[in-house]
Amino acid sequence: RSVGIIGAPFSGGQPKDGVQLGPDLIRAAGLVNRLKEQGCDVKDYGNLAFESVSSDEPVGLAKRPRAVGRANQQLADAVRRIKHDGHTCVMLGGDHSLAIGSIHGHAASGSEVSVVWVDAHADINTPLTTTTGNIHGQPMSYVIHELHNKIPVIPNFSWIKPCIAAKDIVYIGLRDVDPGEHYILKYLGIKTFSMSELDRLGIAKVMEQTCDHIFTKVKKPIHLSYDIDALDPSVAPATGTPVVGGLTYREGVYITEHICQTDLLSAVDIVEVNPKRGRTEDEVQSTVNAAVDLVLGCFGRVREG
Numbered sequence: 617r618s619v620g621i622i623g624a625p626f627s628g629g630q631p632k633d634g635v636q637l638g639p640d641l642i643r644a645a646g647l648v649n650r651l652k653e654q655g656c657d658v659k660d661y662g663n664l665a666f667e668s669v670s671s672d673e674p675v676g677l678a679k680r681p682r683a684v685g686r687a688n689q690q691l692a693d694a695v696r697r698i699k700h701d702g703h704t705c706v707m708l709g710g711d712h713s714l715a716i717g718s719i720h721g722h723a724a725s726g727s728e729v730s731v732v733w734v735d736a737h738a739d740i741n742t743p744l745t746t747t748t749g750n751i752h753g754q755p756m757s758y759v760i761h762e763l764h765n766k767i768p769v770i771p772n773f774s775w776i777k778p779c780i781a782a783k784d785i786v787y788i789g790l791r792d793v794d795p796g797e798h799y800i801l802k803y804l805g806i807k808t809f810s811m812s813e814l815d816r817l818g819i820a821k822v823m824e825q826t827c828d829h830i831f832t833k834v835k836k837p838i839h840l841s842y843d844i845d846a847l848d849p850s851v852a853p854a855t856g857t858p859v860v861g862g863l864t865y866r867e868g869v870y871i872t873e874h875i876c877q878t879d880l881l882s883a884v885d886i887v888e889v890n891p892k893r894g895r896t897e898d899e900v901q902s903t904v905n906a907a908v909d910l911v912l913g914c915f916g917r918v919r920e921g
């Protein structure tokens with residue numbers, strides 16, 4: 617497997633400082649060497665440099681739109697290049713607004729892609745349904761074809777062309793969904809596995825049904841967008857929006873092992889690791905180590921050795 621890593625030290629999609637430190641913390645935990653040890657070719661493209669945006673007044677309830685739009689345009693270009701170079705792309709965040717650029721750049725590189733979104737949250741608010749204005753709770757609304765006419769004009773967002781069909785999305789781990797988001801998920805008939813379904817079916821059945829759903833017709837490349845807050849806060853506490861009742865470490869890793877064996881993984885995001893949200897060094901390390909292990913699971917690490 618050939619892996620291209622891009623760091624996106626960006627926090628503008630949400631208000632809590634520290635998430636921009638994620639990329640270098642995950643690298644410092646040894647991600648590159650661990651991937652090489654398990655037989656991957658790895659090219660590290662380094663970190664994007666995001667110039668600061670002076671005045672960035674909200675547009676409606678979308679906060680820091682100019683910074684978010686610009687950062688994602690840079691990321692989209694980088695991901696497109698990494699895909700063009702023939703790698704599976706690993707985007708290290710940074711907050712989840714970065715999925716806009718990551719998915720856009722991935723889809724620009726060729727065929728339509730399917731999206732597996734692993735998260736406590738749906739991140740599908742539009743600028744009109746969001747109650748916080750934080751764009752890390754909205755990324756999916758900008759890239760889904762069926763929501764295009766629901767998105768107002770936002771500065772530095774005009775480059776974004778919707779590129780994902782609702783039928784090609786599966787959510788896993790949902791447990792904190794806003795009313796507006798719930799309506800959108802139902803209205804678009806998007807496939808979701810909340811933590812209730814996870815408890816009812818078990819992770820193996822959830823992954824079977826996830827693959828059945830995205831492979832219904834043609835087998836599209838998979839974009840796995842993994843928010844570390846999908847994991848239970850006992851495993852990954854150092855994150856901006858923790859929610860109790862999350863995935864165990866084992867369930868979290870199982871998801872990546874299952875996606876890996878489809879041989880269709882084409883891009884993966886690991887986002888929302890925020891060291892400043894850990895109360896102890898152990899909490900930070902537990903979160904960072906989980907992020908590393910999730911990436912290793914995507915690229916062939918299996919627990920039987």
Ligand SMILES: CN[C@](CCCC[B-](O)(O)O)(CCN1CCCCC1)C(=O)O
Nearest residue numbers: 712737739747748750752753792794857
């Ligand atoms: C559920 N939606 C939230 C959280 C988004 C989390 C983004 B992610 O990247 O971590 O997944 C929260 C909205 N609630 C905040 C508290 C009061 C009720 C609404 C939002 O801000 O839109």
Ligand SMILES: [Mn+2]
Nearest residue numbers: 736737843845
């Ligand atoms: Mn989340």
Ligand SMILES: [Mn+2]
Nearest residue numbers: 712735739843
């Ligand atoms: Mn998220």
Ligand SMILES: [Mn+2]
Nearest residue numbers: 752856857888
């Ligand atoms: Mn978050």
